[in-house]
Amino acid sequence: DAAAQCRDETDPFPVTLTIEHTRAIDDPEGCCGGSPELFVKVFVDGALTCTLGPEGSSFSYDPSSGCNFTIPPPYGSVAIELQLWDDDDGFGLADDHLDISPLAGPNLNFRYNPRCNRVTDDAEAGEIAGCSAGSNSMFCSGSQHEARGNGDAGDGRGFVAFTIEPTDGRSPLNDDLELTALEVIQVTPNADAAVHDKATMLRAR
Numbered sequence: 001d002a003a004a005q006c007r008d009e010t011d012p013f014p015v016t017l018t019i020e021h022t023r024a025i026d027d028p029e030g031c032c033g034g035s036p037e038l039f040v041k042v043f044v045d046g047a048l049t050c051t052l053g054p055e056g057s058s059f060s061y062d063p064s065s066g067c068n069f070t071i072p073p074p075y076g077s078v079a080i081e082l083q084l085w086d087d088d089d090g091f092g093l094a095d096d097h098l099d100i101s102p103l104a105g106p107n108l109n110f111r112y113n114p115r116c117n118r119v120t121d122d123a124e125a126g127e128i129a130g131c132s133a134g135s136n137s138m139f140c141s142g143s144q145h146e147a148r149g150n151g152d153a154g155d156g157r158g159f160v161a162f163t164i165e166p167t168d169g170r171s172p173l174n175d176d177l178e179l180t181a182l183e184v185i186q187v188t189p190n191a192d193a194a195v196h197d198k199a200t201m202l203r204a205r
Contacts, residue, residue: 012070013114014167017042017080019052019063019160020144026156027059028086028096035059036086036096040160042067043081054087068167075172077113077120082147084158098158099149103127106154108147112164114172117141119164 024036038061039053050067071078083106086096099106103124110131111122118141120134121127127147131140142165149157166172183203 009173010073012072013075013172014068014070015112015114015164016066016068016167017050017162017164018066019082019162021159021161022061022063022084022100023159024059024084024086024098024156025148025159026098026151028098028155037088038098038158039085039087041083041085042069043079043083044069045078046081071114071172075114077111077122080110080112080164082108082160082162084160086155096155098156099151099154100147100158100160101127101153102129102147102150104152106149108160114166117165117171119145 019040022038022040024038028036035057036059037054037057038059039051040061040063041048042050042052049069052063052065052067053061055061055064082100084098084100086098088095097106100108103126108127109121109124110128111120111133112118113120118131118135119128120131120140122133125132128140128145129147130137131145142163144161144163146159146161148159151157185201185203186198
C-alpha cells in the first residue's frame with residue numbers, strides 16, 4: 001500500500017550522524033600519559049545531543065554507534081558542532097580538547113539541511129571543504145566528510161571523518177521522489193563491461 005509509506009509531515013524527522021573515524025594527530029597525554037581515550041561530543045542547535053565514547057585507549061577511535069536525533073517540522077537546517085576530547089577523568093585531570101577545525105578554534109561547525117540531505121559550512125567558509133553556503137555540489141550530500149585541526153587551539157591536533165543522513169533513507173517530504181534502484185541495460189558480448197557508443201537503456205525504480 002503506497003499510502004502506508006507516506007510520512008506524517010507533522011512528525012519529527014529522524015537523522016543519524018555517524019563518526020566513521022577519529023584520530024589524535026598529536027599526543028594529548030604527553031610523554032608519560034599512555035594512549036588517549038578519545039570521545040566525541042555532538043551538539044545540535046547548541047544542545048549537547050550525544051557523547052560517543054570513550055571505548056578503550058588508542059590514538060584512533062571508531063565509535064560503535066551513531067548519534068540519532070530528530071528535526072521538528074518544517075524540517076529546516078540545523079547547526080551541528082563536533083568536539084573531540086581525550087578522557088582524563090581517571091587521573092583526576094581535566095579532559096584534553098583536541099582541535100579538529102581547519103579554521104580558528106578547536107570545534108567543527110556546520111549546518112545540515114534534511115530537505116536536500118546537504119552539509120554546508122555556513123558558520124565559517126572553509127570548515128567543510130567544497131561545501132560553502134548555497135553549494136549544490138553532490139559531494140555535500142550523503143558523502144563522507146573529513147576535517148583536520150590546524151593546531152591553533154586546544155591540546156593538540158585531531159582528525160574526524162563523518163557522515164550524516166536520514167535515519168531511514170527517506171526524504172522528510174512526501175512529494176519527493178526516492179530512487180531505490182538504477183539498472184544500466186545494454187546488449188554486449190561481455191556482461192561485465194559496457195560498450196562505448198552503443199544503445200543503452202536505464203531502468204529506474
